[in-house]
Structure formats: structure tokens, C-alpha cells
Amino acid sequence: MARITLTVDGEQVTDDVEPRTLLVHYLREHLGKTGTVIGCDTSNCGACTVHLDGRSVKSCNVLAVQADGHEVTTIEGLARGGELHPVQEAFRECHGLQCGFCTPGMIMQSIDLLAENPSPTEDEVRHGLEGNLCRCTGYHNIVRSVLHAAGGAQ
């Protein structure tokens, strides 16, 4: 067992974990943050995307012990006082989801993308989301949602 202390969605947590515990399992099973989901076994789908020190990572491909001393934000840490994050709101507004399974990862990656490039072109949005797979929407409304959140007239 290894003792880890990190900040998750603004709250400090300390736990003893097995070193082999993946960050996504730690979030879901130790902290009950099941908003972050697992969609694949190969780190391809992006459904598990969270922010580690403010940058997007696939939490199925990070060990919980590697996050020791760092700050993690999940989809559950975005809303403020009952108000959705603007990117969450944009996905709702533009129907950026159907079954919703890819949505937590899509939103976390979209926020990272907009932080780096606040006014992306459609092409830049598609490239910025290339590590996130969606089996339902065909991506068009996801891309519209991101452009909408960026302030474009979509």
C-alpha cells in the first residue's frame, strides 16, 4: 500500500492505495466519482479524461500514485453552485450527446482545448478531440457544442 494525498474537485483527500491502482479506478471506486467512466481497455476512447494539474489526461493511463501531491478535476467538479460549466451548458444547448457515455470525457477535453485555443476553427476542434471517440452522434453536434461554447454563432 502507498499513502497518497491529492486534491480532487477542490477537496483534499488522503488514502492508502495499491500502487497498481489506476487513477480512474481510484476516482470511481475509492471516491465514488462515477461521473468519470471507462470506455475501453486500450486508452483510445477518451471517456475517462480528467484534468491533472489543469491539463487533460486519460485517467485509465495514469496510476493513482502518480497523482500524489497533484490536483485532479473531474466532470463532477465543473458545476459551480448548481450552475453548469459553460461547456456543459453548450453540450446541453446544442444536443452534443445522445447516450451520453462519451460526454464526460468530451467535455473535459473540450475545456482543455478551449483553454489552449479560445477561438478554434471547426477543423481545430475536430483535431483537438481526436483522442475522444463517440459511437452515437457522428461528432457534428459535439463540434457545434464546442464552437458554441467558444462564442461562435452556432
Next chain:
Amino acid sequence: MIPAPFDYLAPTTVEEALAALAEHGDDAKVVAGGQSLLPVLRMRLNTPEVVVDLGRIDSLRGIREEGDHLVVGAMTTHHEVRTSDLVRTHAAVLAHATDQLADSQIRHRGTLGGALAHADPAGDQGACVLSLGAELEVTGPGGARTVPADQFFLGLFETALGDDEILTAVRIPKHTGWGGHYEKFVRVVHQWPIVAVAASVRLEGGTIAEARVGLTNMGPTYLRARGVEEALVGATPTLDGVREAAERATEGTDPPSDLNGDADYRRHLAGVLTARAVVAAAGG
């Protein structure tokens, strides 16, 4: 899938990391960004007893100039490499290849040192550092040594690194004023190339004065296309002007056959992609 159990060590200096490797020998495995190693551990293709994390060793990070070299710390992330003005200015082809490597999330964790130590023949950065004539700085129990890239990559997932050694930095001769382009042929974005070509060229009066060309996934490890480099000298940087030189890209190659394409198809691609890469590197 989750990895088999292991002990985890997080040294904060290279000396501590080397001591851990010396103590645990081949029961230990180093983790850098973990973007290649964690999938391997999760599939239990490897089951080390000890994992030594280099992530807390600050001295392994960062990009700096040292005379006519660019020195990139092994733990510098793909994201840092692709957004670095120094890399863009002095090793344009590496910045361009790293732009197209994997996806944003993987690039935030994965490192240049990890990718080179992994030596996946389809990895995007090996052909860049090989063609630019880079050297790898390696440290082990006996001290530090410098290994030229063409002696570092030995074969399929095989390098000159010993079990008790760590790759600490990559020294790249500055190619200031050279154009660079990485032409990557993939079926699915954010995946490894079927074939790719790393090209850097220096023009003089509208023709090619010097060229450096590296090939990805045309053999068990990265290859330098020296025949192409020689034949390009004096060529006009247009598709017609470089076609004949680019055909020499297949010399000495031994491409794999797999679901993405057979060896003949890859040889065909190598010529076509080399011509495109060289013309684009020249600004065309």
C-alpha cells in the same frame, strides 16, 4: 484490466533512481509518462516487481540551448516539445512529428525520452532524431555516456540502454534555417503510422543544398535514407524534381507486412511520402 501488483518508488534525483535500478535489477521497470508502459502492464505483457517513476526528477525536464545543440531532457512531454519555439526553430521536423503524435491527452503525459527508450518501430520521433544526427545521453552505475542515435536504436523495441541505465537527455544538432516536415500516413488519426517520413532540407538559391531523411516503420527500427539524401543535393524542390531521388527511399529497408498493408505496399508508400515530405519541408 489492471496491472499485476508491484512496488512503487518515486525518486527525486537521477542518483536515487539509478540506485533503485541497481538494487532491483531486471525486476524493476522505469516509468516516464507511462503512455506506452501502462497499457503493457495492464495487458500483463510485462509484470515488473518494482516500478521506478522518473516523474518527480525535475532535472530531467526542459529544453535548452548548448552552443550548436538543442538539449531536450528525457522527461520533457510531447506537449512541451511540440509547443517549444526552440524546437520549432532548430529541429522543425521533430516539432511537426510531435504535433501529429497520438492525441492531446497522451501528449500531456508521454515524454520524448520514454518514446525513444520504447523504440516502437512505428513511433514518430525516432526517425526525426536519427535523421538529425542526435545523440542520446545515458547514465548508469558507471557514469554518463553519449550514444549516437544510429547506435542507440538496435531493433524492434530494442535500444543500447542497459537494465541499470536511464536515458537522461537528447542532444540534437541545431538545424537552424532548415525546413522540416513529417509526412505521416495513417488510417486512423491519433494512431501510429503505417509508414512515415521525416524530412529536413536546407535550400540555397532555390535548390536543395542538403537533406536529412528518416523513415518510420520501414524495418524493425528507424532508418536513415542516405541514398535519398545524396541524390537530393542540387535537386529542385518540386514533386517532379525530387521523384527520382525519393525512389531510393526503399534501399536497405525491410518493412513489415500486417493488416494495414504488406511490405510491397509500404515500399511504394515510402517513395511517395518521401517526395511529399521533401517538397513540403522545402516550403512547397
